[in-house]
Amino acid sequence: MPGAIHLRKPRDFFLGLIFLVIAVGLVIYARQYEFGSARQIGPGFFPMLLGFLLGGFGCLHIALGFFGEAEPGEPIELRPIALVLAGVALFGILVRPAGLFISTLTLVIVAGAAYRSRRPLPLLIYAVAMAAGCVVVFPWLLGQQIPVLGSWFDR
Amino acid sequence: MDLIGNLSIGFAAAVSPENLLYCLIGCVLGTLVGVLPGLGPAATVAMLLPVTFSLDATGALIMLAGIFYGAQYGGSTTAILVNLPGETSSVVTAIDGYQMARQGRAGLALRAAACGSFFAGSVATLAIAIFAPVLGNLALKFGAPEYFSLMALGLVASVALAHGSLTKALGMIVLGIVCGLVGADKNSSAIRFSFGIPELQDGLNVVAVAMGMFGLGEIISNLQSGVEQRTAVKTPFRDLWPRMADLRAMAPAVGRGTVIGGVLGLLPGGGPMLSSFTAYAFEKKISDDPSRFGKGALEGVAAPESANNAGAQMSFIPLLTLGVPANVTMALMAGAMLMQGIQPGPSVIQEQPALFWGLVVSMWIGNLMLVLLNLPLVGLWVKLLSVRYEYLYLAIAAFCCVGVYSLNNSPFDVYVMVAFGLAGYVFKKLGAEPAPFIMGMILGPMMEEFLRRSMQLSRGDPSIFVLRPISAVLLFLAVAAIVIVAIPSIRKKKDIALVEE
Numbered sequence: 001m002p003g004a005i006h007l008r009k010p011r012d013f014f015l016g017l018i019f020l021v022i023a024v025g026l027v028i029y030a031r032q033y034e035f036g037s038a039r040q041i042g043p044g045f046f047p048m049l050l051g052f053l054l055g056g057f058g059c060l061h062i063a064l065g066f067f068g069e070a071e072p073g074e075p076i077e078l079r080p081i082a083l084v085l086a087g088v089a090l091f092g093i094l095v096r097p098a099g100l101f102i103s104t105l106t107l108v109i110v111a112g113a114a115y116r117s118r119r120p121l122p123l124l125i126y127a128v129a130m131a132a133g134c135v136v137v138f139p140w141l142l143g144q145q146i147p148v149l150g151s152w153f154d155r
Numbered sequence: 156m157d158l159i160g161n162l163s164i165g166f167a168a169a170v171s172p173e174n175l176l177y178c179l180i181g182c183v184l185g186t187l188v189g190v191l192p193g194l195g196p197a198a199t200v201a202m203l204l205p206v207t208f209s210l211d212a213t214g215a216l217i218m219l220a221g222i223f224y225g226a227q228y229g230g231s232t233t234a235i236l237v238n239l240p241g242e243t244s245s246v247v248t249a250i251d252g253y254q255m256a257r258q259g260r261a262g263l264a265l266r267a268a269a270c271g272s273f274f275a276g277s278v279a280t281l282a283i284a285i286f287a288p289v290l291g292n293l294a295l296k297f298g299a300p301e302y303f304s305l306m307a308l309g310l311v312a313s314v315a316l317a318h319g320s321l322t323k324a325l326g327m328i329v330l331g332i333v334c335g336l337v338g339a340d341k342n343s344s345a346i347r348f349s350f351g352i353p354e355l356q357d358g359l360n361v362v363a364v365a366m367g368m369f370g371l372g373e374i375i376s377n378l379q380s381g382v383e384q385r386t387a388v389k390t391p392f393r394d395l396w397p398r399m400a401d402l403r404a405m406a407p408a409v410g411r412g413t414v415i416g417g418v419l420g421l422l423p424g425g426g427p428m429l430s431s432f433t434a435y436a437f438e439k440k441i442s443d444d445p446s447r448f449g450k451g452a453l454e455g456v457a458a459p460e461s462a463n464n465a466g467a468q469m470s471f472i473p474l475l476t477l478g479v480p481a482n483v484t485m486a487l488m489a490g491a492m493l494m495q496g497i498q499p500g501p502s503v504i505q506e507q508p509a510l511f512w513g514l515v516v517s518m519w520i521g522n523l524m525l526v527l528l529n530l531p532l533v534g535l536w537v538k539l540l541s542v543r544y545e546y547l548y549l550a551i552a553a554f555c556c557v558g559v560y561s562l563n564n565s566p567f568d569v570y571v572m573v574a575f576g577l578a579g580y581v582f583k584k585l586g587a588e589p590a591p592f593i594m595g596m597i598l599g600p601m602m603e604e605f606l607r608r609s610m611q612l613s614r615g616d617p618s619i620f621v622l623r624p625i626s627a628v629l630l631f632l633a634v635a636a637i638v639i640v641a642i643p644s645i646r647k648k649k650d651i652a653l654v655e656e
Contacts, residue, residue, distance in 0.1 A: 011584070011585045011586045012585075012586070014585055015323060015326070015582070015585040015586065015587055018581075018585070019326050019330070022330065022333070026333060029348070033343075033345055033347065034343065034345070037615065038610055038615030038616075038617070039610060039611065039614050039615035040610075040611065041606065041607045041610055042343065043340040043342070043343045043345040043347060046332075046336065046603045046606070047333065047336060047347065047348075050329050050332055050333050050336075053329050054326060054329045054330060054333070057322055057323075057325060057326035057329065058326070060322055061322065061323070061326070074584070076379070076584070077379055080375055080378035080379060081375050081379075081577070081580065084371065084374055084375055084378070084552065084576075085371070085375075085573050085576060085577055087552065088371065088552060088555070088556055088569065088572065088573050088576070089569070089570065089573045091556045091560075091569060092556075092560070092566040092567075092569030092570050092573070093566065095556075095560055095566055095569070096566060100557070103556075104553055104556070104557075107549075107552060107553060107556055108549045108552075108553060111548075111549055111552050112545075112549055114378055115378065115545045115548075118545065126546060126549070127549075130549065130550065130553055134553055134557055138557050138561070142205075142206060142209065143209055144205065144208070144209075144557075144561045145561070145564055146557065146560065146561060146564070
């Protein structure tokens with residue numbers, strides 16, 4: 001297709017887009033704060049300035065996405081991203097109510113499933129060992145204030 | 156002389172049994188984690204930060220410093236034996252070091268790295284002891300405009316010297332500054348970007364963000380691309396102590412590397428990586444026979460290893476004298492100091508001499524420990540590499556979780572880590588590095604504050620930044636750094652120098 005505009009560098013384009021979207025949000029959001037004067041700079045001045053700077057970089061990269069040599073796109077696998085992040089988030093959710101042992105166990109099992117061709121039994125054994133290890137090292141040896149068993153186990 | 160007096164204060168503080176122990180633990184832990192693939196010094200320091208919380212300020216900083224150069228050192232061991240640089244600054248070490256190992260000269264390569272590092276570390280320690288008080292005195296004369304310009308230079312230099320796209324990195328800095336502004340504004344007490352979430356009123360925790368971007372982000376990308384399982388070169392681990400003849404052969408390269416690293420480490424944004432790349436390129440240039448490089452040249456190991464150690468230690472100077480971290484690892488050290496209730500800056504030397512000089516002396520002791528410990532323990536470190544990534548990443552994730560939670564005993568920090576883990580991965584995928592982001596996040600709020608004070612000082616006239624001589628010079632350097640890097644021919648050269656393998 002001669003003359004048609006092609007997206008040549010998707011990485012530049014999408015990075016620019018992210019910058020631009022955040023910049024627009026920033027400028028709109030910063031308007032609620034006092035801009036101040038040159039002598040007495042208000043809380044709204046710096047965010048506004050950053051918003052315009054970021055917007056500039058955003059537009060630049062969006063434009064760059066249409067020039068130069070085309071680069072191939074890379075495949076993205078959602079499974080490892082989702083499982084690792086879910087495991088960590090679950091740790092955060094569980095650490096207070098269930099305690100360190102159960103939250104570490106959950107983290108290792110959920111994040112462990114992110115690895116393809118994983119056999120369940122070794123993972124389970126590893127998870128128990130890991131959870132026990134964390135309990136020994138952090139609250140017991142280092143004396144950190146993390147409940148081994150959380151509020152669910154309170155009487 | 157004053158220097159002797161100061162150093163004896165330092166020895167008194169650093170040689171106490173507890174502090175020696177903390178230094179030892181720091182070195183061992185740092186090496187242990189530094190040996191593992193995919194975890195550089197910044198991630199190592201972030202991960203192990205919580206371990207130091209229960210210590211007093213001096214002990215905590217001594218241990219963290221030990222962790223830092225331990226991690227630095229662990230990376231070069233694996234670079235030589237396994238061709239797996241533990242972090243970016245030992246990438247060049249792997250080129251000739253691994254070739255030497257394959258030719259059966261692993262022992263010599265390891266000795267060169269160890270002796271070079273120790274020599275460079277000793278020189279750098281002495282340099283810190285001599286120059287830090289001088290710089291500290293100079294820094295006391297700095298006003299708000301000078302600090303603002305200094306930070307601007309630091310941010311710009313950190314991206315100008317790094318690899319990758321300049322504009323992407325500048326964008327990441329701006330984004331980092333924005334995230335640094337989250338929370339209560341110091342001056343007006345306006346709460347910015349909290350979106351009604353009470354935990355955000357105190358701002359985002361830098362360590363949680365850094366661990367998300369470096370720790371989790373790294374795990375996710377490794378799981379995507381797969382980490383190569385490599386096996387170490389079989390080498391007899393006897394015979395690791397240096398001989399006179401070796402020392403003579405490596406001495407000139409070690410000396411040159413130390414000087415290069417010492418100078419570049421001082422620059423904001425410099426530090427170990429730039430130092431080792433430059434030292435390697437320099438050795439290649441002045442060599443009678445450049446073709447030996449890449450095939451196991453001793454200078455190709457000795458020079459960059461000395462340079463990265465000198466650079467690593469010299470990068471403490473801007474933090475300890477000006478309160479301005481020169482790179483991400485130093486930014487995390489600054490975070491650790493703040494958590495211990497110490498404001499990094501020129502006043503530390505005066506107000507806490509035992510802490511300052513103790514830290515300096517402990518750097519030298521730590522370097523000595525690394526040599527004494529690590530040559531005999533090389534076999535053990537290499538064994539660690541046989542741990543498969545499918546198990547290793549889970550241990551890293553668990554450490555990150557517990558570490559971040561224990562910063563404030565708050566699950567919210569864990570969620571912050573999740574969010575920035577995702578963000579770090581996405582940005583990396585789009586070709587933007589997380590390091591400038593973290594630098595922006597730490598320096599940004601300080602810059603806003605200094606900008607505000609400068610403008611009050613000048614009654615609203617922005618020309619104050621160019622009318623005050625020190626500030627003008629710093630800003631000029633910042634602009635020059637951008638212009639020079641943007642010139643296409645230099646840009647090409649820089650890319651080649653940094654990508655060269």
